[in-house]
Amino acid sequence: MNLEKVIFGFFIVFAATLNFGFFIGEIDNPSHHDIYELFAAIVVNLIATVLKFGDRTQIGAIHLATSLVADLQLLAAAMVWGYAVHVAGTGLTAGVMSSIVSLSGGALFANVISVVILIAETIMQRR
Amino acid sequence: MTSSTPTSTIFLVLRRLRTPLIVLILIFALSVLGLTLVPGPPDANGVIQRLSFFHSVYFFSYTATTIGFGEIPYAFSEQQRLWVTLCIYLSVIGWAYTLGTVFAMLQDKNFLNAVAVQRFARQVRSLREHFFLVCGYGETGRLICKALDELGYRAVVIEKDETKVGDLELQSYSADMPALCADAGEPDTLLFAGLNSRYCRGVIALTNDDSTNLAVAIAARLLAPALPALCRAEHAETVNNMASFGTRHIINPFEQFGEYMALALHSPAAYHLLLWLTGLPGTTVTRHRDPPVGKWVLCGYGSFGKVMTEALENASLPVTIIDRSPPVDPAHHWIKGDGTGADALAAAGIREAVGIVAATGNDVNNLSIVVTAHQMNPGLFTVLRQNQVANRALFDAFESDFTMVPSEIVAHECLAILTTPLLAPFLAAVRKADDAWAEALLQDVTGRFGWDVPAVWSVAINISQAPSVYRLLMRHEARLKLGDLLRAPVTGRPELACRALLLLREGDPPRLLPDADQEILLGDQLLFVGDETARKELGLTLFNAHTLNYVLTGLDSPGGLVWEWLAARRRAKDAAHG
Numbered sequence: 030m031n032l033e034k035v036i037f038g039f040f041i042v043f044a045a046t047l048n049f050g051f052f053i054g055e056i057d058n059p060s061h062h063d064i065y066e067l068f069a070a071i072v073v074n075l076i077a078t079v080l081k082f083g084d085r086t087q088i089g090a091i092h093l094a095t096s097l098v099a100d101l102q103l104l105a106a107a108m109v110w111g112y113a114v115h116v117a118g119t120g121l122t123a124g125v126m127s128s129i130v131s132l133s134g135g136a137l138f139a140n141v142i143s144v145v146i147l148i149a150e151t152i153m154q155r156r
Numbered sequence: 157m158t159s160s161t162p163t164s165t166i167f168l169v170l171r172r173l174r175t176p177l178i179v180l181i182l183i184f185a186l187s188v189l190g191l192t193l194v195p196g197p198p199d200a201n202g203v204i205q206r207l208s209f210f211h212s213v214y215f216f217s218y219t220a221t222t223i224g225f226g227e228i229p230y231a232f233s234e235q236q237r238l239w240v241t242l243c244i245y246l247s248v249i250g251w252a253y254t255l256g257t258v259f260a261m262l263q264d265k266n267f268l269n270a271v272a273v274q275r276f277a278r279q280v281r282s283l284r285e286h287f288f289l290v291c292g293y294g295e296t297g298r299l300i301c302k303a304l305d306e307l308g309y310r311a312v313v314i315e316k317d318e319t320k321v322g323d324l325e326l327q328s329y330s331a332d333m334p335a336l337c338a339d340a341g342e343p344d345t346l347l348f349a350g351l352n353s354r355y356c357r358g359v360i361a362l363t364n365d366d367s368t369n370l371a372v373a374i375a376a377r378l379l380a381p382a383l384p385a386l387c388r389a390e391h392a393e394t395v396n397n398m399a400s401f402g403t404r405h406i407i408n409p410f411e412q413f414g415e416y417m418a419l420a421l422h423s424p425a426a427y428h429l430l431l432w433l434t435g436l437p438g439t440t441v442t443r444h445r446d447p448p449v450g451k452w453v454l455c456g457y458g459s460f461g462k463v464m465t466e467a468l469e470n471a472s473l474p475v476t477i478i479d480r481s482p483p484v485d486p487a488h489h490w491i492k493g494d495g496t497g498a499d500a501l502a503a504a505g506i507r508e509a510v511g512i513v514a515a516t517g518n519d520v521n522n523l524s525i526v527v528t529a530h531q532m533n534p535g536l537f538t539v540l541r542q543n544q545v546a547n548r549a550l551f552d553a554f555e556s557d558f559t560m561v562p563s564e565i566v567a568h569e570c571l572a573i574l575t576t577p578l579l580a581p582f583l584a585a586v587r588k589a590d591d592a593w594a595e596a597l598l599q600d601v602t603g604r605f606g607w608d609v610p611a612v613w614s615v616a617i618n619i620s621q622a623p624s625v626y627r628l629l630m631r632h633e634a635r636l637k638l639g640d641l642l643r644a645p646v647t648g649r650p651e652l653a654c655r656a657l658l659l660l661r662e663g664d665p666p667r668l669l670p671d672a673d674q675e676i677l678l679g680d681q682l683l684f685v686g687d688e689t690a691r692k693e694l695g696l697t698l699f700n701a702h703t704l705n706y707v708l709t710g711l712d713s714p715g716g717l718v719w720e721w722l723a724a725r726r727r728a729k730d731a732a733h734g
Contacts, residue, residue, distance in 0.1 A: 072181060079181065083172075110209075111209070114210065
C-alpha cells in the first residue's frame with residue numbers, strides 16, 4: 030500500500046461524494062442545498078486537481094482534464110450564487126437555485142468520470 | 157511520449173509546485189470558512205451578523221495578497237479580528253513557502269537544463285534552412301562556424317564546456333546559431349540538435365576527445381546514414397575504428413599536414429594551389445618559401461613527428477631525429493637529447509642541415525628549438541608545430557616557414573569537403589599532376605583573381621540547380637558551350653571572372669580545366685573558381701530563363717505573354733520584309 034495512492038484516491042472520491050451531496054435534493058429548493066457543502070466541494074476539487082498535476086501519461090492527462098471541468102462547473106455555480114444574492118439582489122429564487130444545482134450536476138458528471146478512470150486504472154494494474 | 161522528446165518544463169513546474177499549491181488552497185479555504193463562521197457585530201436590530209461566502213472571499217483575497225482595503229463591508233467584531241490576525245500570518249507563511257519553492261526551482265540545475273534543452277530543440281525544429289551540425293566548439297569549431305556563417309550556412313552547435321557556449325553567444329554571427337551545452341556523444345542530444353532533420357546537411361565532429369567523435373560517427377552512421385559525417389581523429393585506432401563502419405570523412409590533422417608537407421616537397425606549386433583553393437573565406441594566402449632539398453632535423457618523434465619523418469623520407473631526404481627517449485626505430489639516425497639545447501642540435505648537424513621540424517607537444521619547447529637552431533644556422537627552413545591556439549602571438553612573431561596548427565588544418569579540410577563536394581576529386585588530380593602543370597595553373601588563376609582566397613563552387617546541370625539551362629537543353633534546340641554560359645548578364649556581355657576547373661560527366665573520365673568550347677550536357681557537374689560577383693551572376697543565369705537568353709544571344713526578351721506575342725509578330729514581320 031502506498032500512502033500517496035491513498036491520498037490521491039481519497040481526494041478524488043471525496044470530491045465526487047461532496048459534489049453528489051450538494052447536488053441531491055429538489056433542484057429548485059434552496060433548503061435542500063447547503064452552501065457549506067458547495068464550498069467544501071470546491072476546495073476538495075481544487076486539491077484533487079493539484080494532485081493530478083505533473084503526470085505525463087495518457088490516463089493522467091484525462092484525470093486532469095475531468096478535474097478541470099469539475100472545477101470550472103463548481104466555480105460557475107458559486108459565482109451564480111454570489112451574483113444572485115449580492116450583485117443582482119434577487120436572492121435565491123427557484124430559477125437561480127436550479128441553475129446552480131444543474132451546474133453542480135455537470136461537475137458531478139465529470140467527477141464520476143474521474144472515479145471511473147480511477148477504478149479502471151486500479152483494475153488494470155492487477156496487483 | 158517517447159524518450160526523444162525533451163522533458164516538458166511545464167509538467168516539471170507543476171509537479172514541483174504541487175505541495176505549495178495545495179498548502180495555499182488549504183490556507184485560503186480554512187480562512188474563508190472561518191470568516192463565514194465567526195460572529196460579527198450586531199446589526200441595528202441587535203441580530204448577530206455573519207460574513208457571507210462572497211464577502212469572505214472578497215475580504216480574504218485582498219488581505220492575503222497584502223492589498224488590505226480595511227474592514228469591509230462593516231467594522232469587524234473583536235472575534236472576527238482575532239480570526240483575521242491568525243489568517244494573515246497563515247497566508248504569509250503560505251506565500252513565503254510557495255515563492256521559496258519557485259525560486260529554488262528556478263535555480264535548480266535540472267530545471268535550467270530542461271528549459272535550455274527545450275529552447276534549443278524548439279530553435280532547431282523551427283530552422284527552415286540548411287544547416288550543419290557542429291559537435292565541439294573549440295578552436296576548430298569556431299573557425300568552421302565563422303566560415304559557414306560567411307558562406308551563408310547555419311550551424312547548430314553542441315559543446316560540453318559551458319564557457320565555450322557562452323563564448324558562442326558573444327560572437328557576432330550574422331545568423332543566430334542555436335547552441336546546447338551537452339555531451340555530443342549521446343544520441344539523444346544529436347537528435348534534439350536535428351540529426352534527423354531534413355534540413356541537416358552534414359555532421360561535423362570536432363571535439364578534443366576521440367571517443368566522443370567516434371560516438372558521433374556511429375550515431376550519424378546509424379541514425380542518418382545518408383548524411384555526410386566529418387570526424388576528427390588523432391589516434392590511429394580511432395581512424396581505423398571509424399573507417400571500419402564506413403565514416404565518410406575522417407580527418408587526422410597530423411596526417412593531413414604530413415600530406416601537405418609531402419606535396420610541398422614534391423610540387424610546391426600544387427601545394428600553393430591547394431592552399432589557395434581550400435583557404436578560409438576572407439583570408440589571403442601568402443606564397444611560402446619552397447621547402448629545400450637536403451638534410452633535415454626533426455625534434456620530437458611523437459605521432460606528428462612520425463608522419464613528418466615519413467613525408468620527408470618519401471621525398472628521399474635524410475632525416476636526423478632528436479628525442480628524449482632512446483631510439484625506437486633503429487632505421488633512423490637518432491640523437492638522444494633535448495632539442496632545446498644547442499648541444500643536441502649541433503650533434504644532429506644543424507649547421508649542415510637545410511630544414512628543421514619542431515614537432516614536440518610543447519609550444520614553448522618548439523619555439524625554443526627553432527630559435528636556437530635559427531641562431532646556429534640562419535638559413536634554415538623551419539616547420540613549427542603549434543599546439544595551443546592561445547600561443548598564436550608568439551608563433552606569429554617568429555615567422556616560421558610552415559606552422560602546423562591542427563585546428564586550422566581540420567577547418568580547411570572540413571570546409572572543402574562540405575561546401576564544394578567536387579573540390580576533392582580536383583584536389584586529388586592536383587596532387588598527382590606534375591609541378592609544371594600546377595605552376596602554370598597557379599600563375600594563371602592567381603594572376604586573374606589575386607592571392608585572396610577565391611570563391612569555389614560547384615554546379616550541377618539539373619532542374620534544381622540550373623532550371624533555365626535544364627529547360628533550354630530539354631528542348632534540344634541548340635548546343636550549349638561552356639564559354640557562352642560564362643558571360644555576365646550586362647551590356648557587352650563581358651566574360652565572367654571565373655574559371656571552370658573540373659567537369660564530371662556520368663560514364664566519362666573527369667575533364668580537368670574544360671575550355672570554352674566544351675559542350676554542356678544535362679547532368680554535368682562543374683567546379684568553378686572565381687570571385688563572388690561571378691558566382692552570383694552565374695547563379696542568376698542558371699536560374700532565370702530571361703537572363704540565360706540575354707547571356708546567350710545578347711537580346712533582351714520581353715517578359716509576359718502579350719509582349720512575347722508582339723515580339724514574335726514583329727520578328728515574323730521583319731523576316732518577311734527582309
